[in-house]
Amino acid sequence: MSTLRVGDPLDKNTDIGAVNSAEQLARIRALADAGEAEGAERWAPACELPSSGYWFPPTLFTGVTQAHRIAREEIFGPVLSVLTFRTPEEAVAKANNTPYGLSAGIWTEKGSRILWMANKLRAGVVWSNTFNKFDPASPFGGYKESGYGREGGRHGLEAYLDV
Amino acid sequence: MSDRNDRLSVLKTYKLFVGGTFPRSESGRVYEVTDAKGKWLANAPLASRKDARDAVVAARKAFGGWSGATAYNRGQILYRVAEMLEGRRDQFIHEVADGEGLSKSKAGLQVDAAIDRWVWYAGWSDKTAQIAGSANPVAGPYFNLSSPEPTGVVALLAPQDSSFLGLVSVIAPAIVTGNTAVVIAAEGAPLPALSLAEVLATSDLPGGVVNLLSGRTAEIAAPLAAHQDVNAIDLAGADAELATELEKAAAENLKRVLRPQAVDWSADPGTGRLLAFLETKTVWHPMGV
Structure with a gap:
């Protein structure tokens, strides 16, 4: 995951492009925060984000249960919830x-x-x-x-x- | 019914059919069913919103088993139902003639057509995949196959103008592919539907695959159209105004909606109703040594 490149969506070397709006970025952040607040463990690689635009780093959650919002709702962002x-x-x-x-x-x-x-x-x-x-x-x-x-x-x- | 009840002085109590059993409406209500001339025939249960929700729970519970049965097995079970309908032919002719104001011979044609239709749909059980599935030629080393699967719990508003042939024409195509159904019988002529339940109850059809409610169509349909655990709705028995209202409620959880249309129930039905309540599942698998 730490090799994933976040950046210009038109650059073919890019793995993860921009989020399409400030509103959607806020929604991804809110859900990711809810994941942490509900007890899941959050992990994201050290990752440089472009200075302007709407960006979210690739993020992984472990210890997720079916009751968590990050398991029940559609995040539409580079966030993976792992259930066992x-x-x-x-x-x-x-x-x-x-x-x-x-x-x-x-x-x-x-x-x-x-x-x-x-x-x-x-x-x-x-x-x-x-x-x-x-x-x-x-x-x-x-x-x-x-x-x-x-x-x-x-x-x-x-x-x-x-x- | 009087000629049939000369000896039996106890009047028949028609009941709902939910989860393979025959409850009264939890509301305790009944309504009068009359023949085409307004003469009293029987009291039928006036199902409530709670009855509708109970029926959805029963249908959901039955879905795993019924959709997981082999297509061949579903076809056999439905064919057996047709055999049993044939045995009750006289009773259905009687109820259709009374309810729709038809002569015995005209009602007989309706009942025969309904039984033939049930057999016809039963035959489709292991044939829908051939017309609704596909092997897809994707550009890559993948085996890619699409197959039709039942969509889940289907609410069926039986047509108001054809109490038995129309009823069979909406139930059989929905369940033969593996869906389970909550059916609202024709409001003015629910007796053939309630008698169909007695046939289904003694057949091999698992309880809950078909659940039958009688009462006010609009009253029962509203909670079904808004229900979050109903996957699809057939609006055959709704008038234009009710259909619009129900379709709005159905959009809430993206139910598959079959809009009402003018149907000649005695004509060849085609595969439309069969394919309306199917989902397409596409499975990708890499090929390689």
Whole structure:
């Protein structure tokens, strides 16, 4: 994480760009502060931020529970909340315990476990042993409160056929 | 009903159907159901907001098991329901004829069409993935597959103009794909729906997959449209004004909404209602040696 570069979003060497508004930056800060206040442990690498504009350093929280705001609300910033689990069933239950369902990720060495988990996760996109992949030929969109419909693929095209 | 009740002098008490059991409305209320000419037929439970919320809890509880059953198994269970409907054909003809003011032969056509439709939708259980799923040709070394999955708990406002064929035409497509349902029976003719519940209760359909409420559509629909644990709503039985109000409430948690439209319930239904309550899940997996 300490190798991540925060800076100009138009520079291709940049890993993390700017936050889009002062309002959103305030929201990220408020949620991160709430994470600490609710007892989670915060960690961020020493990281130089540009002097002007809206920036937030990549931040990690451990010791997060499902009751924490940083686990329940969408932060939309470079903040990762880490929850732990002991069994795959527990991981699925925690992942699904949210009103949102845009995407999910699974990392495991066992093929059948990937398919088992992908089947149980209530999310529109499941990345297994990969993350953040997008393609115009692949439908993207969420379950529950993460939106209506799909973009991309046959499902994305289908919406244009209802005229 | 008089010709059927010559021997049995005890009047039948129609009940709600929630979580596989037959409760009265918690409010204790009933309302009079009359035939098309205004003659009293029976008292039906007048469900309350609390009954609606109880039904959602039952539907949510049943969702994991029903959506997790194999498509083949769901199809078998629904086909068995159709067989049992056939056995109760006379009772349904009677209730449809009374409630909709149809002749016995016209009501018979409605009931036959409803049973045929139930069988038709049952057959779709293991076929929806073929028409709603896809293997996606992404530009990279990934196996990428989209499959349809049930959206969750669906509130169904059964059509007011077709008490049995219309009812079956909204319930069957919603549950065959793995959703669970809270159904509001046609306000003026709820008896076929309440009798359908008796069939479902003795079938292999797990309790809570279909929950049936009778009463004032607007009164029961409002808490369902606003409910945070309902994933979708079919507004078939709402008039334009009510539909607008419900759609606003449904937007709060981004429910999938099927707007009311003019439907000829006896025509080929197509796959619209089947596909309306599905989510698409896309799974990416890297390929490599």
